[in-house]
Amino acid sequence: MEVTRLPLSATQRGKLISTGYTSLSSLSSATSSDLARDLNITEREACEILKVATSTSSPDKLDGSHAVVNGAKNAWDMLHEESSLMCITTSCADLDSILGGGINCKQVTEIGGVPGIGKTQLGIQLAINVQIPPYCGGLGGKAIYIDTEGSFMVERASQMAEACVEDLSEYSRFLHKNLQACQVEIKCKDILENIYYFRVCTYTEQIDLINHLHNFILEHKDVKVVIIDSVTFHFRQNFDDLALRTRALSAMALKLMKLAKELCLAVVLMNQVTAKYIEGSFQLALALGDSWSHSCTNRVILYWNGNERCAFIDKSPSLKPASAAYSVTSRGIRNSDSSCKRNKMM
Amino acid sequence: MSALKSLERYYPILDSHFQSFCASHGIFTAEDFLTHDLYVLAASAEQQPTAERLKEGIAQVLSIIDEWHRPWLNGMELLEDAERNKHVLSTGIEGIDLILGGGLCQGQLTEVVGTSSSGKTQVCLRMAANVAKNHTGKVIYIDTGNSFSPQRIESFVARNSDPIYIQARSNIIQKVMSNIVYHSVFDIFAMFDVLHQLENNLTSQVLKEDCKVLLLIIDSISSLITPVLGGSGSQGHALMTTAGVLLKKLAHEHNIVLLVTNHMVGGEGSNLKPALGETWKSIPHVRLRLSRNNGSNVCNLSVLKHPAIASSLAATFTID
Numbered sequence: 001m002e003v004t005r006l007p008l009s010a011t012q013r014g015k016l017i018s019t020g021y022t023s024l025s026s027l028s029s030a031t032s033s034d035l036a037r038d039l040n041i042t043e044r045e046a047c048e049i050l051k052v053a054t055s056t057s058s059p060d061k062l063d064g065s066h067a068v069v070n071g072a073k074n075a076w077d078m079l080h081e082e083s084s085l086m087c088i089t090t091s092c093a094d095l096d097s098i099l100g101g102g103i104n105c106k107q108v109t110e111i112g113g114v115p116g117i118g119k120t121q122l123g124i125q126l127a128i129n130v131q132i133p134p135y136c137g138g139l140g141g142k143a144i145y146i147d148t149e150g151s152f153m154v155e156r157a158s159q160m161a162e163a164c165v166e167d168l169s170e171y172s173r174f175l176h177k178n179l180q181a182c183q184v185e186i187k188c189k190d191i192l193e194n195i196y197y198f199r200v201c202t203y204t205e206q207i208d209l210i211n212h213l214h215n216f217i218l219e220h221k222d223v224k225v226v227i228i229d230s231v232t233f234h235f236r237q238n239f240d241d242l243a244l245r246t247r248a249l250s251a252m253a254l255k256l257m258k259l260a261k262e263l264c265l266a267v268v269l270m271n272q273v274t275a276k277y278i279e280g281s282f283q284l285a286l287a288l289g290d291s292w293s294h295s296c297t298n299r300v301i302l303y304w305n306g307n308e309r310c311a312f313i314d315k316s317p318s319l320k321p322a323s324a325a326y327s328v329t330s331r332g333i334r335n336s337d338s339s340c341k342r343n344k345m346m
Numbered sequence: 347m348s349a350l351k352s353l354e355r356y357y358p359i360l361d362s363h364f365q366s367f368c369a370s371h372g373i374f375t376a377e378d379f380l381t382h383d384l385y386v387l388a389a390s391a392e393q394q395p396t397a398e399r400l401k402e403g404i405a406q407v408l409s410i411i412d413e414w415h416r417p418w419l420n421g422m423e424l425l426e427d428a429e430r431n432k433h434v435l436s437t438g439i440e441g442i443d444l445i446l447g448g449g450l451c452q453g454q455l456t457e458v459v460g461t462s463s464s465g466k467t468q469v470c471l472r473m474a475a476n477v478a479k480n481h482t483g484k485v486i487y488i489d490t491g492n493s494f495s496p497q498r499i500e501s502f503v504a505r506n507s508d509p510i511y512i513q514a515r516s517n518i519i520q521k522v523m524s525n526i527v528y529h530s531v532f533d534i535f536a537m538f539d540v541l542h543q544l545e546n547n548l549t550s551q552v553l554k555e556d557c558k559v560l561l562l563i564i565d566s567i568s569s570l571i572t573p574v575l576g577g578s579g580s581q582g583h584a585l586m587t588t589a590g591v592l593l594k595k596l597a598h599e600h601n602i603v604l605l606v607t608n609h610m611v612g613g614e615g616s617n618l619k620p621a622l623g624e625t626w627k628s629i630p631h632v633r634l635r636l637s638r639n640n641g642s643n644v645c646n647l648s649v650l651k652h653p654a655i656a657s658s659l660a661a662t663f664t665i666d
Contacts, residue, residue: 004588005538010579020349020374029352069486069529069544076523079496107492243576251573254490258532261492291621293462294569294609297492315463317471318495321641 141224438476
């Protein structure tokens with residue numbers, strides 16, 4: 001039954017099948033008034049159903065050898081287009097180097113770690129770094145910060161933004177080899193203005209917000225990063241129906257993937273850890289289990305190595321598994337080498 | 347798949363009188379004939395004043411339905427088809443090829459299942475690069491998690507390439523990579539669209555010889571099915587089974603190697619089992635399980651199900 005593969009509600013589909021409209025050709029030859037009469041629905045609803053049916057079954061013309069599937073690209077074109085793929089620096093050179101330049105756009109990156117390791121700090125740093133202007137090598141974009149735990153501290157963001165502006169003027173002086181400090185146009189106030197902050201308090205609010213992000217971003221065109229801190233918080237408590245939770249989470253994951261791909265932005269998800277009983281002992285594992293672990297393109301795990309904070313690439317299609325150390329300073333995320341005075345921005 | 351109304355155009359005997367007679371029995375389409383009791387229908391037709399015409403109409407519909415079933419094949423024809431059309435394509439990974447008798451077979455749906463970061467995407471990328479490099483034909487890569495990496499493909503293709511001249515090498519890499527077609531889908535209906543489009547293009551034979559599709563990869567099909575599976579109503583199950591049937595049909599009719607990936611979920615105790623449940627278990631022809639030792643590049647592959655090879659055969663290979 002071809003009609004089952006149309007994205008319609010169950011009642012609409014049931015009505016279509018019971019009145020004999022089981023194939024796309026039968027729908028294409030029906031008018032909306034016929035449909036409305038046969039299915040006992042309003043004419044507007046019938047028009048919508050017909051629109052869905054015709055958009056799915058339009059036979060597109062073949063043009064050229066790689067239109068085997070319309071809307072497809074071939075790998076060679078993608079390779080060359082990706083050389084202009086932008087990354088968002090984390091302000092820590094070691095971390096950037098294991099990430100291949102920074103957090104990639106068009107991909108969903110999950111960052112997980114124990115409480116206190118610096119996930120929120122990294123999130124705020126990325127929200128600031130995405131705004132680094134293109135003449136300093138950044139993306140010059142805006143950020144969306146979705147806070148589910150209430151851990152975003154505006155004073156801290158302001159402190160890190162100040163530090164970023166200072167670093168940028170020092171860097172542009174280095175770049176232009178001037179002795180005077182170059183006036184960088186961006187100011188701390190502008191940086192804070194370009195972070196769109198949302199606070200969500202329940203999982204329904206979270207799902208609703210993610211559904212509306214696409215339209216929001218189309219209206220505010222320069223958004224280049226969406227940070228969700230943390231994505232799993234509301235799904236861990238008070239969820240009686242685990243099957244519903246899995247469905248909601250996987251649907252959310254697909255929407256985020258689509259957002260990242262279509263709007264060319266980076267999606268960064270923070271996740272918490274939980275204790276899991278594996279192979280006879282309790283080990284730390286990321287929350288929400290195995291199905292959620294497939295919902296990201298890259299995964300970075302933050303952990304303590306003695307007294308040092310380290311990051312490890314756990315999952316990536318193209319990066320080697322590697323780890324790097326970083327530290328959280330008053331100026332933000334930086335290299336952990338305390339002897340390194342200059343912050344290498346690019 | 348046709349309502350009686352649309353058949354009237356071609357077979358005038360199925361006129362509105364016939365249609366209203368059938369409607370009174372709850373029959374609106376030709377398929378409904380298959381699910382209703384034909385004896386009751388014939389008996390009821392006998393009692394109508396226009397019995398003869400109605401019975402002619404019924405006979406006409408039954409003969410239309412007869413034309414729809416696929417032709418019978420005998421064993422020799424199947425064997426010839428297998429020898430001529432269903433070859434084994436190497437995956438590019440020696441360890442896997444060794445236990446699978448050369449690689450993955452055309453006409454079969456192969457599933458690779460494994461936990462997160464166990465190497466499933468790497469196997470898909472390797473196979474795509476290998477098939478594109480060693481055979482003429484297209485590779486279609488359908489990605490749901492933005493994990494397709496053209497850089498990895500390039501590194502696989504460039505490896506062991508014979509020509510030493512940079513220009514010739516670059517031309518070869520370009521030619522090979524142009525044959526890998528990439529599409530991203532983010533919900534199951536979009537995947538159906540892509541598959542149906544592909545099916546239409548392949549059956550209408552508009553494509554030239556070098557546009558033959560050799561390999562179709564869906565990474566991963568479980569992330570498309572999990573959001574719709576379960577809950578009230580069985581639509582999710584129906585979509586999953588329809589997808590399986592469509593994929594196997596594409597594989598068999600057009601001699602394509604079909605490779606899909608699946609993830610694992612918690613089972614009883616602390617055992618992991620493949621996602622998508624019991625119904626999906628019987629859909630792929632071949633099921634392979636991947637796992638990777640923590641922190642190393644070595645992957646283990648074991649055969650969960652294969653029509654020609656013993657299960658629980660295992661192999662290891664490295665990702666580099």
